Amino acid sequence: MDGGSAYEDLGELYDVWCAEVAEDLPFYTQLADALAAELGRPTLDIVELGAGSGRITSHLAAAGHRVTAIDLATSQLEVLRDRTSHTESPPIVVAGDMRDVATLVPLGSSDLVLVPFRGLLHVTTDRDALFADVIRVLRPGGVFAFDVFHPTDAQVAATGDRWLHRRLEPTATGRWRFDERATYARRSDGWDLRVDVRCRWEATKRLRRPRVDVRADPSVDAPTERHALLHLHTVEHAEWGASLTAAGFELDGSYGWFDGRPLSVGDDDAIWVARSAH
């Protein structure tokens, strides 16, 4: 499955679509700060897999870390480059597949590898090989952190196969409306999940001040609707832990949310922090 094409289609609307996702940022930046303090170094060598538009990378780079940002979607990387162009140490931007990380990043060169905002769910079935390669890219004792989710049966029943309104984003001349429809198919180990994202621009009479810089405010000739189809594969949380251990990681922590509360049965979100035992 090519997890990049949906984000290629979303383009600059990605940041508008997920403008309300913010709780993970302090978690990942504080993780980097804590590791730097532990290593006694002001900055780290960090790799973000599926870095997208630089929502997280831009903050890590602004803090002085040397970040390598890997993503398949070139439209996202374009936003990332724009966003970080004024940073003192701009990230190294790599258009590529995270599953090739061991050929894209020098081996043994990274202190921290991150996959924020569920990016691993695009490559779930390849996680064992990917985790083994992440170990190769990390320095001994390096840290790997990511977040994933696995819906409860109640969530599947409540959201499956129906269009749900996600959010509205006012722009200078109208507003973007985002709707989503999730379609779940049972797999032996979890759910195959497709999420149809529909972005529709609606003109409004009143002029509003944009809260986000939406360069996609359409001209008269521009298409006023955009679609993206996300393809994810979720598995039980225990599977992620088992794959980490099998690859040679020691678990630092597994959390049910970014406030650091421990992962419990029934949590839909899971955040994993592991350390290379090599």
Ligand SMILES: C[S@@+](CC[C@H](N)C(=O)[O-])C[C@H]1O[C@@H](n2cnc3c(N)ncnc32)[C@H](O)[C@@H]1O
């Ligand atoms: C939900 S977005 C997360 C982006 C960013 N990390 C953030 O937190 O906003 C997932 C990203 O993973 C990228 N992606 C999906 N499959 C990929 C793959 N196999 N290799 C590299 N990037 C991939 C997508 O293009 C997208 O930018």
